[in-house]
Amino acid sequence: MTIKKTALALLSVFTISAGASTALPNHPLPNHPIAGGIISLPIDNEGAVTLNDKPVLTTQIDGQRYAVIGVSLKAEDTLTLKIDGEEQPQLLEDFAYEEQHIEIKNTRKVNPQKNDMDRIGREYNQMTPVYQSFSAELTPDWNQMILPTTGPYSSAFGLKRFFNGQARNPHSGIDIAAPEGKNIIAPAGGTVVLTGDFFFNGQSVFIDHGQGLISMMCHMSRIDVKEGDIVQQGELIGAVGKTGRATGPHLHWTVSLNNARVNPKLLLKADQPK
Template structure:
């Protein structure tokens, strides 16, 4: 038993695929996993052990990581933060009470700068009387983002939640009314107010609220730390706690919160960090 474990842990730190021949695997062979892109804001599919061994517990930066059996391996589906520094990152993997560190390399990616003009400057430089509200909402949204629900049926084979021109891509650093702001953590779809918005995959409605920046907002929990967030909605049509199927309408689009016009903003979270939604489509949109 000890010998087998030591082989396994040694394999974790194995950098060259050829030397891991004993643990051959097909991490990205399954169509219900996202496409891999080891860049800030991307997703890494990391082999964390042989499928005939017990399921390991995997965390990154303290957050649980979706780990799924594929072919002859356990695969960790890891969201990489947009703010990650390119270079070596690590996963913490525990099996049978033994902890190991699995390194993986994140490559640099330069996202374009996006300039956006907002008529309401209070959305760029919030007045003092809304700061307490923003802080309260920020704490609440952080709790929502860190939700963890085990689900054996989680599927990352997403459908676009609304059909329309992709008007704002993920990851671009944002300049709002000339002021540098956080990068764009989602995908924008240009659709008119009142257009039905559908769930990209099966899930449970996790949260529905009205927040200062995001406006009317809905979170869907797809299981195992994979979440969708919709912002700037005009209406919630599904209720918190309701199970929804892929393609089922859950809300209507709008322009509430910090929006330059009607559109859907969609963020995909994985292990608590926002990642590129387009990796969850079988082919690039």
């Protein structure tokens, strides 16, 4: 992977603190009302909270109930929640993610052939229900996550991506550069809901942390868990590799909340390198 120098220089100064940030008092819930961010909102103890008629994560802290909502990278200026059937628009703040230009030698991974497109479609149909799922039980370490592997951050969340000069979807996770074979662990507890070898993502593991919060680890060289396994935070799930659309070994980690890919750093424990 060749990253143009300008993009690299921008990456080195890119931090999530550059985004809008309004810390809620006395608890660690993230509140970054930007595309790719997370909104935490105090709500009444009773009543249903929905986004696009689907339930969202709710949690109780010190007697106060909160709704915690992922904001899609495609979101524009408003997100409309429904609380007890009543519309509650949430204004989003502007945030411009940087561009990243990548050269991929295997052009088939940039402009897939027709039979590749069939495979990509089938894989999309496997992954989408996982991202849309909502299981009742939320793991207690859901907002105290640990990094699934260690190494320098090599590509930030949200970058507007160009592969061989062609615009593609923004970077929906974070990349950690690490040698092939290095351990990958579960960032938080949950259930392994999908494993596979995907066209773009390579060998991947999906963990359901509960209430619509899903992690995906990809480009793995080895998978050590199977669908249905219950994993604890820190448990070995596989090893770093470069399978799928990757030209060097690294871990790509996506976090999805209510089917919106959000910045995983927003849910990391305070002692984790940001």
